[in-house]
Amino acid sequence: MELLQSHRFIGITLMILAFITLPYWASRYWVLVVLLFSLNLALSQMWNLLAGYSGLISLGQQAFIGLGGYALAVFSIYYGFPIWLSILIGGTVSVLFALLISAPIFRMRGVYFAIGTWTVAETLRILFSNWEYVGYGMGLFIKPAYKLTFNTIYFTALGIGVASVVLVYLILRSKLGLGLMAIRDEETASETLGVDIFRCKLTCFLISAGVTGVVSGVLYLHTIFIQPYSAFGIDWTIRLVFITIIGGIGTIEGPIIGSFVYVFLHQWLSDYPSVSLLILGGIAIAVILAAPRGIMGTIQDRLGFEILSPRRK
Amino acid sequence: MLSILSDLKGPIMNGLLLGGLYGIIGIGMSMIFGIVRLVNLAHGDFVILASYLSFVTISFFPVNPLLTLIIIIPVMFLWGYIVQYYLLNRVLGKTIEPPLLVAFGLSIILQNLLLLIFTPDARALFTSISVTTIPVGGFLNIPLIYLVDFIASIITIFLLHRFFNKTYMGKAIRAASDDEGAAQLMGINTKTIYAWAMAIAAGTAGIAGVLVGMTFTFYPHTGPEYLIIAFGVVIVGGLGSLLGTFLGGLILGLAQILGAHFLGPGFQLLSGYLILLIVLTFKPTGLFAKG
Numbered sequence: 001m002e003l004l005q006s007h008r009f010i011g012i013t014l015m016i017l018a019f020i021t022l023p024y025w026a027s028r029y030w031v032l033v034v035l036l037f038s039l040n041l042a043l044s045q046m047w048n049l050l051a052g053y054s055g056l057i058s059l060g061q062q063a064f065i066g067l068g069g070y071a072l073a074v075f076s077i078y079y080g081f082p083i084w085l086s087i088l089i090g091g092t093v094s095v096l097f098a099l100l101i102s103a104p105i106f107r108m109r110g111v112y113f114a115i116g117t118w119t120v121a122e123t124l125r126i127l128f129s130n131w132e133y134v135g136y137g138m139g140l141f142i143k144p145a146y147k148l149t150f151n152t153i154y155f156t157a158l159g160i161g162v163a164s165v166v167l168v169y170l171i172l173r174s175k176l177g178l179g180l181m182a183i184r185d186e187e188t189a190s191e192t193l194g195v196d197i198f199r200c201k202l203t204c205f206l207i208s209a210g211v212t213g214v215v216s217g218v219l220y221l222h223t224i225f226i227q228p229y230s231a232f233g234i235d236w237t238i239r240l241v242f243i244t245i246i247g248g249i250g251t252i253e254g255p256i257i258g259s260f261v262y263v264f265l266h267q268w269l270s271d272y273p274s275v276s277l278l279i280l281g282g283i284a285i286a287v288i289l290a291a292p293r294g295i296m297g298t299i300q301d302r303l304g305f306e307i308l309s310p311r312r313k
Numbered sequence: 314m315l316s317i318l319s320d321l322k323g324p325i326m327n328g329l330l331l332g333g334l335y336g337i338i339g340i341g342m343s344m345i346f347g348i349v350r351l352v353n354l355a356h357g358d359f360v361i362l363a364s365y366l367s368f369v370t371i372s373f374f375p376v377n378p379l380l381t382l383i384i385i386i387p388v389m390f391l392w393g394y395i396v397q398y399y400l401l402n403r404v405l406g407k408t409i410e411p412p413l414l415v416a417f418g419l420s421i422i423l424q425n426l427l428l429l430i431f432t433p434d435a436r437a438l439f440t441s442i443s444v445t446t447i448p449v450g451g452f453l454n455i456p457l458i459y460l461v462d463f464i465a466s467i468i469t470i471f472l473l474h475r476f477f478n479k480t481y482m483g484k485a486i487r488a489a490s491d492d493e494g495a496a497q498l499m500g501i502n503t504k505t506i507y508a509w510a511m512a513i514a515a516g517t518a519g520i521a522g523v524l525v526g527m528t529f530t531f532y533p534h535t536g537p538e539y540l541i542i543a544f545g546v547v548i549v550g551g552l553g554s555l556l557g558t559f560l561g562g563l564i565l566g567l568a569q570i571l572g573a574h575f576l577g578p579g580f581q582l583l584s585g586y587l588i589l590l591i592v593l594t595f596k597p598t599g600l601f602a603k604g
Contacts, residue, residue: 057410104594110409111352115544116593122541123586130579234537238421245414275429281421288411288418289403 019158023151035154035222037263038161040243042215044255045164046208047240052250053172053180054204057110059237060117063124064094064209066231068216070134073226076144083144087217094213098206106198106205118234125232139227142220153221160215167211168252176200184250238277242284248294257295324574325567326455332566333463334528336559338521338539339546340470341514343558346547348490348510351401351412355420357540358427359515363389363522364531365427368436378438378527379461385519393515398508405507420536427533438526462524466562469520470555473513477555486510538582545589551599560601564588 023031043061050056071090075081081089101120108116129137171177179200182190191197220226239262247258262280269276291298342356353359363385370381396419404411437443445457477483489496489506497503525531525539542565550561565585572584592600 051410057413104590108593108597111413112548112593112597114413115352115541115548116590119541119544119586119589119593123583123590126579126583126586130577130583238417241414241417249410275425277421278425278429281418281425285400285415285418285422288415289400292404292411 016162020155023154028150031150031154033263033267035157036266037259038157039215039219039222040239040262041161041255041259042164043212043236044240044243044247044259045168045252046212046215047237048244048249048251048255049168049171049204050208051241052244052254053177053184054201055184056201056205057114058117058205058208059114059234060119060121061208061212061240062232062234062236063117063121064098064212065216065219065236066121066124066128066228067094067097068213069220069223069226069231070128070140071213072145072217072220073140073142074134076142077140080144083148083221087214087221090217091210091214095206095210098209102202102205106202118237121232121234125228128228128232134228137228139225142224142226145221145224148221153218156218157222160218164211164215165252165256167207171204171207172252176203180204242280244294245284246287246294248296248298248300251294251296251300253296254294261295321571321574323453323455324570326449326453327459328567328570329563330455330459330463330566331570332563333466333559334459334521334524334562335542335546335566336562337462337466337469337517337524339543339550339562340473340555340558341517341521342540342543343547343550343552343555344473344510344514344517347552348486349397349401349405349507351405352409352416352544353511353514354413354416354540355423355536356514356518356543357538358420358423358536359389359393359518360522360525360539360543361427361531361533361536362392362423363519364438364526365431365436365522366519367438367523367526368431371438377440377442378523382520382523385523386516389519389522390512390516393518394508394512396515397511398504401511402504402507420540424533424536431533433532433534435530435532436526437530438523440527443527458528462528465520465524466559469517470559473517474555476513482509541589542585545585548589548597548599549592551601554601557599557601561599564600 019034022034043065047058047061050058068087068090071093072083072086075086075089076083105113105116105120128134134140172180179190179195179197182193182195183197183200187197216231243258243262244255245258246261247256248254265280265283266276269279287294293301338360341359342353345351345353345356366385366388367378367381370384371378374381400419401412401415404415442461443456443458446454447457447460448454477487485496485501486506486509488499489501489503490510493503496506521539545565546558546561548561549564550557550559565588568588569581569585572587573581576584
């Protein structure tokens with residue numbers, strides 16, 4: 001285990017190098033697998049930041065996925081904005097929307113927060129499917145995305161996946177992260193000691209919304225077609241919950257392991273989409289019953305092994 | 314002004330009657346929320362499961378769907394007991410995440426199992442009741458099925474009220490919900506009590522499922538829609554009150570039908586969600602919460 005700890009940075013560097021050079025030596029299939037892995041990693045890392053570190057179980061991440069995707073579609077198709085600018089606008093729109101709903105949504109706690117965020121996303125789904133401007137439920141083809149090569153999308157996705165891990169690591173090592181951990185351990189005591197609970201949670205909520213919006217933009221560069229029922233569907237959050245629970249909620253490595261498991265299961269079971277979700281649901285329940293802290297959490301408890309430790313030594 | 318009001322007579326009547334159905338969809342969720350302190354994210358799927366069970370029963374014995382309740386209620390009762398006793402009881406604890414996520418996993422499994430068995434086609438338990446309208450006062454026509462929903466809802470809530478106030482089990486359930494520790498000291502096995510509570514809640518979901526199937530078409534993925542309705546009923550009505558849940562259903566039903574009347578049918582669900590969000594924001598404990 002000592003050996004593992006000391007060699008972990010070499011391992012991480014080699015892995016990232018392998019991913020960067022992937023399009024030049026692997027088949028397109030594997031590049032696609034890593035692309036999906038990276039995007040799922042970034043999205044689940046953001047859900048983990050909320051549910052695992054801030055105590056905010058959001059079932060409404062699909063609101064920001066939809067907003068990010070639709071911002072890309074509307075600004076690149078209708079206004080001819082550059083693609084990357086449209087994606088950034090998507091992130092901004094998500095942050096602004098998160099700020100707008102934060103006033104009512106932060107009055108809700110626990111389960112109320114979960115259902116509140118879900119209801120907000122459902123509301124957006126109905127609004128968008130009744131909105132002529134975005135083509136009702138028929139959806140939009142993001143034609144400008146055809147200009148990009150597959151490799152460009154791959155490198156962007158990979159970059160975002162790595163950046164999401166680094167971002168969460170930096171947040172946890174910052175004053176904000178310290179505050180979050182204090183809140184998680186003992187909410188009342190941390191408040192007495194001067195931790196601004198509302199501000200900590202709000203900051204995480206906004207960061208999570210913004211990054212999710214941007215990731216969604218990159219995702220829809222790959223998907224090309226956006227439609228309200230799928231973009232604002234609860235399936236997104238189901239996926240993020242699954243990834244984070246399997247990998248280990250409240251650990252940085254959890255979403256990495258979870259995304260890995262998810263993408264592979266998904267590829268293997270892709271011929272049977274109905275069975276695939278059935279099995280995912282079953283695995284999620286089994287993991288919560290048998291190892292509530294997920295794969296990575298259990299490894300940490302048993303062996304004390306961490307790849308990226310947010311703790312101060 | 315008067316003409317607007319008389320225009321609205323139909324929608325208001327329909328909204329209130331639909332609200333009765335919403336009340337019975339929400340009652341099981343409210344019970345579990347209040348007694349086990351658990352949000353059963355699979356409640357909507359329990360409702361749809363019962364719709365499909367009734368659908369299967371009818372394909373073997375072509376009877377009126379209401380008669381299938383004789384089979385559906387006990388089956389759902391047993392299902393609820395098993396789910397709570399063997400699954401959810403094991404993850405109840407200090408934090409809310411594990412039971413929430415197990416219920417969520419259960420919801421995914423149920424939906425996809427139904428999808429696998431019954432395909433994504435729309436199903437319904439339509440009979441002559443579903444298409445009959447009855448004239449009221451010579452100027453209104455209300456769908457007979459809405460009236461059936463409303464009456465069934467009132468009967469169910471009345472029976473539950475009697476059960477919680479007159480029987481030993483009902484009193485034990487209330488005791489366990491008021492103070493788990495004290496109830497255990499009095500010799501009540503709270504784990505079994507929770508299983509009974511979930512069994513009864515699933516039984517009411519069974520009734521709701523048959524009524525939903527007789528009133529609307531359903532798909533394997535319709536569950537979450539009814540979960541949000543159930544949650545809305547619980548939030549608007551407030552926790553721990555049978556009457557509050559019923560009134561919550563009426564308000565939600567009214568909001569939806571009036572929303573559809575003024576803004577168009579696409580906005581029926583939307584106006585319900587907006588009411589839910591407004592109540593969540595300004596009075597998260599619900600309009601008719603006790604104490």
